[in-house]
Structures are given as structure tokens and as C-alpha cells.
Amino acid sequence: MVEARCMKCKKQVEIKNPEEVVMKNKMKAMKGVCPICGTKVFRIIGKA
16 A cells, blocks of 8 residues: 555545656656546655
8 A cells, every 4th residue: 555645636645556666866656646536646765
């Protein structure tokens, strides 16, 4: 269960279809979709 803040709903939501990505600066992040409104959500996890 990974949570991120949805900027449209203005609340913490569980990420739907989470996908782990590595950013340019080698930091890990999770991206997915808000289950309430369908907006993209993003959460930085930490070092890769």
C-alpha cells in the first residue's frame, strides 16, 4: 500500500496502479493514478 497526496482532491490517497520509477538524479519514486478523481499522483521514495 503506497500513499501519495492528490493535489486535486487535497488529501492522502492510495496510489492506483503504482509503478516504481528512477528519476534523473537517481532517486526512486512511485507514480500512479488517484482512485477518486483519476489525476496522476507522484511520491518520491528515496535513494536508489
